[in-house]
Each structure stands twice: as C-alpha cells, then as structure tokens.
Amino acid sequence: MSFTANRIVLASRPRGAPTAANFRFEQFSLPEARSGEVVLQVLYLSLDPYMRGRMDEGPSYAAAVGVGDPMPGQTVARVIRSQDTRFAPGDFVAAMTGWVSHAVVRGETLRKLDPARAPLTSALGVLGMPGLTAYVGLHDIGQPRAGETLVVSAATGAVGSVVTQLGKRSGLHVVGIAGGPEKCRHATEVLGADACIDHRGPHLRERLAEACPRGIDIYFENVGGAALRAVLPLMNQNGRIAVCGLIAWYDLGKLGAGTADGPDHLPAAWRHILVKRLTVRGFIVSDHFDRFPTFLKEVAPLVRDGQIRYRETIAEGLERAPDAFLAMLKGGNLGKQLVRLTADPIPGAD
C-alpha cells in the first residue's frame, strides 16, 4: 500500500535571517517498511535553535541540510506498523525523523516512551536533549560549587530554564538574561532565578553587574552578542564559560565568513580569558549521550514531583512549523517550542 505523507523541506538557503520563503511544504510517497524498519506517525516536532545552523552551506555541528531535503530534528511519534519485533503498533517513541508527518526508520534509532511515566512532549524538552544539554553544560562543563554565581542567557528557553533550576538546586546565585519583562518574571517567579535581566533594556552591563555583586563564576552561553559582551568583564578568576549556543549570531553566515561589523571584540575577550584564567568550552549534547541515564535518573523524579518545572509553546499543524521556527529564533516562545501534527487525542497530552 503506497501512502502519501507531508514534509517541509529547505527550499533555499537563507541570506542573513531566514524567512518563510526558505521553506516549502510538499507531499511525498512513503516507502514500505522493510525488515527491521518501523512506520511512524509523527505527533510532535521539536524546534531547536541549532537547526538554523544546518540551513547554511557547509558543516556546522553536522552536515548541512541539502536544498530540497526535509528539515532535520527530533520528534515524538506513534508506531503505525513495525517490522522490528521490539516495537508494536501503538507504541510511542522518540525519533529523529525531521519535519515530516510520517516516516519509515530503523528500529534501533528509536527510544520507546511510556506516556504513563512522563508526558510525551517532555521527551523533546526537559527530559530530552535540551534537558541533557542543560545538565551536561552546567555540571560537567560548568563545575559549579555552592555559593558561586551562575549567569544563563536565554534563561527561559528549553535549555536555559533547566539550567536555571538546576543551578538553584546546586546552591548557586542564579541570574538569568532574557528578552522582555514577561520572560524575566517567569525566570524569577517560576524558575526561581535570583534575578533576571531584560537584554532589551538599556545599560545591560550595569544592571548585570548589580545583579552579580560577587562577579560571575559560570556563564552558560546560549546567545553570544551583547549578553556575552556584558558578561565577560564581570567574570571572576578561574571562571568557566559553557558555550552551548549563539542564537544572536546565527545569521552572520558560516564559520570563516563569520565576521561582523566592528569594533573588534576578540582582543578584549581573549584578554579576559588570559588574565582571569577562564576556561571557555564549547560542547554538543550528542558527545555526551553517555550521561543520559544518570541525567534521567536524577532529573525525571524532580520533574514528576514538580520540583523542576517546564513550559511549552505549541504550534498546531506541520505547515505552521516554519513560522513557529522563525518566531522562536526571534525569542517569541516561552520554554520549549513544539509543533503538534495531529488534532487527534494523544495519551499523556490530552
């Protein structure tokens, strides 16, 4: 039985900020499942800032998406048919299908989900890659010691919101940076940050300095740009910077070509690194999947008990994915940005 499915492909590469014209909705014919394969109906797409990098020419973390190829990404899906004995129709899984309504994938690429244990969507956020990213970046890269000061940019995003809460649980003074008063209120009132600085307001550096009276020991970097420039002069000796994302700079073009208008801030940054003996370390969650069991064991009970909270912004329908993605890049979301692909009830969600 042939089956027509939907997908969103990269129509063209962006020049600077991406627009809706860089995406195209299209139909395709789903192949039959062969031995070891599983047919999936995708329920939720995860939208993540890293996808912006994949739209450009040349490698970022991974190969670029080809023009005409589906946008990549993690999803939550339901098994429709299975040629893998480990999966049966009706099973829920976390998958890497990209922006598609249906997919045929090998069973070993899937992780089974139990909607009775945790909401399905949490596998794309607080208990998925964003949560693990927060956990690894804060604990393994940041090496926090109680009493230190942590600054986290994009503090209410899928990663930053977990960093903020784990930071408080580690006994840190936590200061968020976020865009707009609503997000800042969320950071302090819901996530428990000691303070949150709205990067859209004036005098970012002065306000940040006020919120960090003992300087900054750990910076969890999600954005680059003005936030980074405000943080660097406040870093303490032997400070650590975990470089997780640079959403403010994603539209500058590829590595190598990635220069921007002056002045040149590299000399000052490098001098802060030298004189304060900073450790700046970039990391990618996929290098740290071995930490997933430890992470889940520690964080899943906290999520279940409501001690770690999370928010989701959910768009409806595959065709809305590009707009939701573009809005997220501009900071339009609170917490994890998802796209729900079905109006049918989903266990653990409805």
Place this chain on the structure above:
Amino acid sequence: MSFTANRIVLASRPRGAPTAANFRFEQFSLPEARSGEVVLQVLYLSLDPYMRGRMDEGPSYAAAVGVGDPMPGQTVARVIRSQDTRFAPGDFVAAMTGWVSHAVVRGETLRKLDPARAPLTSALGVLGMPGLTAYVGLHDIGQPRAGETLVVSAATGAVGSVVTQLGKRSGLHVVGIAGGPEKCRHATEVLGADACIDHRGPHLRERLAEACPRGIDIYFENVGGAALRAVLPLMNQNGRIAVCGLIAWYDLGKLGAGTADGPDHLPAAWRHILVKRLTVRGFIVSDHFDRFPTFLKEVAPLVRDGQIRYRETIAEGLERAPDAFLAMLKGGNLGKQLVRLTADPIPGAD
C-alpha cells in the same frame, strides 16, 4: 652604611605602544638589612612580555606598577650581606627584585642557585618561569597525545622555544609561527619544529594550513592578532587552546576598554569554539608553581645534556633595559631577553 643604588621606574603610563619616555633611570638609597633580610647585587634582569600589561592602569594579572615605582620582574642576583642564616655572601639566587641594581629582600622570597649545575641565566629562562610556563601550558592545558598537531606562536621566544622542543618530545607534529626568516630557520633547524611560518609574509592562513595537513589540535597562544585568526579556522574538533600571552594586543589598552577596529572577530571565534567543541583556557604560571619540582626534575637533565636547547639575547647595563624591553615587544630578540648588570665575571656565565 648607606649605599646608593640604581633603578628604573615607570615614569608615565604608555598610550598605545610604550616608548623610552615611559621609563626613568634614577638613584636611590638602599636601606639596611634587618633580621631575615638579605642584600642583593643584581646580575641579570629578566625581561618578559607580561611586564607590558603591568604598565597600564588597573589590574592585569597583578596590581599595576605605580607611576614612580620600579619596573617589576625576576632577576638573578648575588648575596652581598645576609641577616638570614640560610644565605651567605657569595650565594647566587633567583629573586623578584625588579629593575634595580641592588635590593634588600626577605630570604624566604629567594631560591638558591648552583652555578655548577646549570648556567645562572637558565633560572630566568629555560629552567625558570618561561620554561615552567611552557611545560604547564603544553602538558597540563594542552593535554597532548602523540601524533597530534601543535601550533605555537612566538615559537623562538623564551616560552615558545621550550614549547616547540617539548612538543617534539611528546611526538607531536609541531608548527611554529615566528617573525622573519632567521627565527623560522632557528625554529626548524635548532628547535626541531616540523615547519615554521613567518607571520610577516602574506597568506598566513594558507601557509599555515599547508603546514598542518591534519588540522590543529593544540594551539599554544602567545600573541593573539593575525596568528590567532589564522589558527581558529584550522582547529580540529575537541582542540585545545592554551592562552599564555597576547603580545600583539598588549598596546590596545586595558580590559574593558580593549576593543579594536573592526571587523568584529568575536562571533567567528565563539562559533569555532562551539561547533568544534574547543577548550580555550587562560593560565598564569604563578598558579602552577606546585609543578616546579616535577618540571625541573624532567627538564633540567634535558637541558644539561643539550637535548633541550635555548638561546639568549643579552643587553648590557641597567640603563639599557628600557630599549631592550621595547625591542623585545617588537620581536627583536631571539630566545630569552636578559639584561646583564655587571661587567665583572660571573661564575657559570663567564
């Protein structure tokens, strides 16, 4: 008995590149030694790039030198009188007297030197702080594995020349960056570098790429500037950058004010750190003095056997120290820059 001695003080703070007018030669009256103190005749001054930073307002690694105060620095000296039972007249010591002909210091700040075991001047270079800096930066920060590629800037300097040779002994492919054909020849023919790139020539990045066919795993950073910008695009995944010095940028002014004309290279640098999971770590040798015994035990025999070689550029007379220092900042020296303060014979040197 009062005694008149000579010193060189900071006459004024430099604006941009320092000049001879920023220094002043003057005489001063040496105090008597009290209990626990030792009177020293200084034989050699060490001139080091870090001293440039101390000339500016505000802290760099340490407090700034006050205007009117002697320039700081390590020296080799002879004990003239001693009120410390551990030292006797005629002993040779490594001291932190700064740019002076004589000094009265506490005995516990001194390290006794044996001119029969190693030339006295080596205590200021290959077997002193520059050597330890090379050792710590390469081994502890760089974490080399045999077969990897190491790039070291200022490759023939007091630090870089030891990094180059230790790198070869660790089984690395070693590529130096240095100023001019004479230094590059020294790097390859005497220090054993596999290649050395003259940063004064054109197409620095292309020539560096050619010399590093498998990319760069470790960058030992002594200079910043064009060398750093050439290195970053060539860094391999999980590469390490040991930030030891930034001589190309020392004249830009203090931290915070330290911006330069555009374009802004910070976004590209930070993206290399992120995408390639680089670890960039600033370090200061004074944080690592606990490694000194291990370093000496390992490296001193290699120096004695001629397996690690070193060069010195020696100026004559305290009053020549400013000019020698200014020349060194422009790369006029080969190896360790010293100033010899006496025409009298010195054991282990004459």
